[in-house]
Structure formats: C-alpha cells, structure tokens
Amino acid sequence: MAQSGPLALEMVQITKSFPGVRALDDVTFACAKGEVHALCGENGAGKSTLIKILGGANQPDAGRILLDGREVSFAHPVASRAAGVSVIHQELSLLPFRTVAENIFLGVEPTRYGLLDRPRMRTESERLLRRLGVSIPTGAQAGELSVAQQQVVEIAKALALDARIVVMDEPTAALERTEATQLIALVKRLSAEGVTIIYVSHRMPEIQAVADRVTVLKDGRTVMTATIAEAPTARLVRAMVGRDLADFYPLPAAKPPGEPALSIRGGANASLSGVDLVVRSAEIVGVAGLEGSGKSELGRAIAGDEPFERGTMEIGGKPTAPRRPREAIEAGIGRLAEDRKREGLLMQQSLRDNATLTQRAFAPWLGRPFSEPMTTRRTDERLRQLDVRALSFEQEARQLSGGNQQKVILSRWLARNPPVLVFAEPTRGVDVAAKAQIYKIMRELADEGRAILMISSDLLEIVGVSDRIIVMREGRIAGELQRGASEEEIMALAVAHDERTEAVAP
C-alpha cells in the first residue's frame, strides 16, 4: 500500500510477558489514517494484551508506539485517551441511571463558572450523535436504551474526546443482524472522516464487510497482515487456527433420529403462544429468530425458568410441567444459559465446584462431602473428556476462556445425564477453535441418543450444526426448515411480512 505521510499508528516490536506466559512476542502492527483494520486471533492469541498496551492499561516490556510518526508512551489509560486513542470495551461501561449526555461527557464534563454546563453537554451530544447519523434523545437514561443504541453512545463518547484511533472490541457480539449491519455502516462512515478504527472480531462475514486490512495474531505473534481482498475467510481461519475450515462444522447425524424425547403442544405464556415442537433423540434442532422473537423465552420456558402457563409438555413420553428450574432438571432437562457470567458460573469458585453444582443441588442433605476422592475422580474425568484446558481443576472459573467455561458448564449437566439438553447461544464469545470443538461435542452427545435444542442468533451456526431448523417470530414458531436450508430462507421466515424497519434509533 502506498502511504502518503506517516502512519496513524505504529506499534513496533512489542513484547510483553506475564508470569509464566509470553503474551506478545515481537509484534508489529500498523494502521494508516482512516483505515479499518481488523484484528483477529483466538482467545489467548494476544489481541487483548495488544489493545491494553495501546490503551495504556498495560506497559510493554520492549517495543515502541508511534502516533503520526511521533513516539509516545502511555503510563495510564488517561494518557492514551489524551493522545487520541479510545478503547470501546466489549462489556459496555455506560452508567444506566445517567443521561446519554452525561455518559458521553463522563470525565470530561464541560464547565461554566465552575459548574456543569448542561446546555452545552446537550447540544454537543446532539451534534456528535448527528455526526454518527442517529437520533437518540440525549436526556434519556442510558439504561433505557437498546444495546445497539448504547454501543452508539460509546462511540460518541470516543468522539467527544476527539479520538483519532478508536478500538472496538467485538462491537457486534450482543447485536442482532440488522443492528450489526447498521453499526458496520457507522464504522465506515467514521473511517471516511479519517478516524482510524481497529476492529476486533471473531465474526468472519463482518470482517470481510468492514475491514480494509486485517492482522492475525496467533500465540503472541503476528502471523499475517494483508488487505482484505487477499484474505478470504478460509485463509483467515487457517491463519488463526492453523488448520482448514473443512472440519469446522461437524458431520451430519450418523443415524436417523429416534423417538420423540421432548414434545410440546400448545405451549404458551406471556411471551410465547401456540408452540408445537418435537425434538427427537439423536437430533439437533436449531432455533433461530430475531431478538424478541421468543427464542430465548422458549429455552427458559422449557427449563422451567419462565414456565409455560398453558399447553402440555412431555419428556420421553411422560407428561411434565416444570414450574421452576429444579423441577425441569428432575424431569430430565439440562439448559446451558445464554449469559455464562450471570446465569452460569460461580466466577470465584473452582472448576470442580462449578462442575458439580447441579449434582450438589440434588445431593441428600446428609450425604458424603463432595471433595471425596471418588466424586472428584469422576468430575475430573468428565472435565478431561470435554477437553477443558486449565492449569488445574482447582483454578477459578473466571480465569478460563469462554470456550473452556462453556465446557465446564456442560460437564455440570452431563453429571446428571439428562436426555434433553438446551444450548442457548452455545458459542457466544467463544473463539474459533473452541467453537469447532463445542459443535463436535454437541454432535457426539446427540449421537449418544440425547435430544438437543440449540437456540442461537448466529445463523452460520444454525445452518452448520442443525439437523432441523425452527424459526421463531413474535413468540410463535414461524416455520421449520430441513438441514441444508440457507441463511436467506431463515431470515425470510424470521422477518416475514411484518415490515420491520429497525433503525438503530427508534
């Protein structure tokens, strides 16, 4: 690429070690002014360390950072922000009970006679949001906004600081497809204005759509930097994982599905109506739908969290009507919840404790303690079978990658050996290699004769893994598709007729 003038950002030969790990090894990373530069790599590849160094949260052991050709060093996040670098973290940090304007100017509040200049905060916020092409009321509380709108407010926050380099960490992870598309348009708009964007993502189609160039990290080294034209998805994945995409999705079911394991007739509650659904043993049924379509609520209803109020449900031919999660578990249902951090893991407790949680919930009051060698051995066996990678099974859950955390939760359910498993967003926030592994495990569990319901917002995953696909819309089942259906067919069912012109702003 022909360059005129200095690069907006150069990170030269950056090295960083943590006790026991060399997180970055001689990494060089450069961005031109106004380009969208995608940064990919599996979890643990060094992306987040690189970003932390750029954002001033960590200091490199060796190497130099240049902004517009001038060497800089960031001792603290404040220094990096002052130099025009803004990092938008995956977990948004807006204050839910403060207004949009207050959030945008958090820490850089304009003042007049020593007091907050609210009129100016409001007009400036409106100007910034207009520049981003959206209209969000600046007096609204941030907590009332949709995730997509919150994301936009985060970007406006960066612009309020005159950021010239904006780092976005998985910005679309929690967004629906239409919202993601709009965010991508917004990113392009910013880059056209000369803002340099470093775009961290796992989602290949998105990277292809948004990036000008892409850099792949693996094991703390740069393995590839290329223009997006030279880096089709297959090549990117090979660079990230070190192997081909061919065996990414599991093979289809080895044998035809068996008897109905889970059947629901006329299931309805506040958010669902008229749900008729059968999942047979040895099959994986994918459930797709937009946000608010009722697909998450379906999972919760089956698991007794927000139970069905009408209709009937059978597990292995036996009628059951779980009113709470405990009853659903007794009936033979296991559910891996959407939000691992909030609904799944005990973050500060060990893997073993996490893996035995359900088992302990059903243990007799006066049973033998769970640390006894026999139980521990079985627990460890399960964790090993699922290929959970940790320094030790006594490690705290929060220290693991998303993929390993998911496997720990799965092992908790397998301890109960339930005939029906509900996976809600099984690979959200999970890196590519671990995704492939989770798909493979799901297929093996199905082949063992379990019925699997996979609720997912990731259409590639729905298409790649499901034996049969259910599409939901407005709390109802909008239609069913067979294996091999295309993403377009699914979307057509998901949005059918109801002309949703979902803008980022209402």
Place this chain on the structure above:
Amino acid sequence: MTSAVETRSARTPRLSVNAPLLLLVVSIALYVVVAVATRQTMMLHVDGIVGLLQRMVGLGIVAIGQTFAIVAGSIDLSVANLISVAAVLASFIMQGRPEMMLPAVAAVLAISAVVGVVNGALISRLKVNPLIATLGVGLVLQGLLSASFTNFAGSVPAEFQAVAYGALGPAPYSVIGLFALALLASFVLRATKFGAHLYAVGGNAEGARLAGIRTGLVTVGAHVVCSLCAGLTGLYLASRLRSGAPWVGRDGVYDLESIAVVVIGGTLLAGGRGGVWGTLAGVLLFAALDASFNMLGVSAYPKLVLRGAIVIAAVAVYTFRSRDLVA
C-alpha cells in the same frame, strides 16, 4: 427530534421525583389523620408543624451526608460515633464560654474532615470494604471517646444554644439550616462536576476510572462530606442538650437510621442513583411516625417494628421497579 428530547428529559427526573413526592404525601396524611383522630388539632397549627420539622433536624443532617457516601457506592457506619465525638468535643472546648464557640466549631469540623479522609483513604487506597472500614473507624472513635469521658463533659454557652432553640419569626434556625444544607447538597449533586463524578463512581467504578476520573479522590470527597455532616449533627445535639455525652450518637441510632432513610428515599444502596430530596422525605416520614406515635400515646417499641417494615417495603418496591426499568 426536539420533542423526543423534551419528552425523555421530562420523564427522566420523574422517576426519581416520584418517590419523595409519594413519601411526602404519605407522611403528611399520616400526621394529619392521627392529629384529627386523637383530637389534637393544635398539632396542625404552626407550633405543631414547626415541632414536626424540628424532629427532622438531627437525623436530616447526617442523612444528607450519608446520601453522598451511598450515591458514591460506599457507606458510612462511623457517623453515630463521630456525632458523639463532635458533641462532646464541642461542649468540652466551650466550657460555657462564648468566646470559645468559634474554636470549638472549627475543631469539630477539622476532626470530622480528618475522619472523612481516613474513611475514604481506607476504602479507596487500602481497598478495605466500606462496611468494615467505617465500622472499624467508628469503634476506634467510640473507644477513644469512652476512655476519656464517662459523662456529660463541659457545657455550651447560651449563645450556642440559640442554634437549637433560636428562631427567625416562627422558623427555628435549625430547620432553616437543614433546608439550606439540603439545597446546597442537591445543588452540588446536580450541578457540579464533583456531583457528576459521585454518580459515575457509584454507578460503575471501573468505567469511571477508565474514563479518567480519579475515583479515589471522589470516594474520599464523599466521605469528607458525610463526616462533616455528622460533625454538624454533633454540634446541633450539643446545642440542644446544652452539653455533649459520649452516648448521644449511639442512642440516636444515627448510623443505621441514616442509612434507612437514604434507602427509603430512593437512593440505590449499590450507588449511582438517588438524591437528597428523597432522603429528606424519608426523614420526614420517620419524624411523622414519631410524632404520630406520641400523639397516640403508644410506647416506642411498636414504632421500631413499623420502621423496620417500612425499610423492607421500600427496598422491595424499588427493586421491583428497577427490574421493570431494566426489562
């Protein structure tokens, strides 16, 4: 778009104003109904109302300070002990001499500020949990005080008693002072950068830190305000009791009651949301409850039961409402 902005911003304050308004109405209704029912209608005349408002002063001042600590995501359990220290110190230094009033007040405020800095520093620097840090500081204060004084110490001059007993027309200085302090506090929370940063630190400390806010200083600031308010309450009690004793703060249960009224007033215990007017409405409710039970001639213990029930109900209602808000 302008209209959207206006409707939204009109709606935002309503959520927080609602609670104080409702409490105000409930308190007044309770007071009036009891006064009428017990045929003590003189309680509805100016003197009765002033008496009611005067009941608010002691708790009101501490609670305003406590609001700052809680909004910033912290809490202060040392206020009751600090109140005792302030009351004793004031009357001990004054020894009935008017010329010692100014030094005594200055000393009390200085000591209060130091306690606030210590509380804030323990929490933000040494990362001690706020409950434990302020509990510990409170015990230390009480220990030092009880070791040095066993009974009423010194006395305050008549001039200083004017703080509690003087009045401007029908309005006592103390009531005027309370509302002036509330106005000032609400102005600080709403219109200053310090106020905005208190909400930011209470709402998301890590986010505030990454936004470049010096969160440690904000926490210390919140605790200094809180301790200064406790000091003021101590001065007020010394004036009202004409002397200070080492048990005045503890006997008033100012630590737990100040937290209770803040929470009743709609301030989120986790921080990041709330305000002074809600707190004051909570104080009014407690005062109206006290006055009503007095009129009814009922002993103090059922009052405690009712107070407890009110705190629990308030927290339950707010939790329910904020769940609605999020959903």
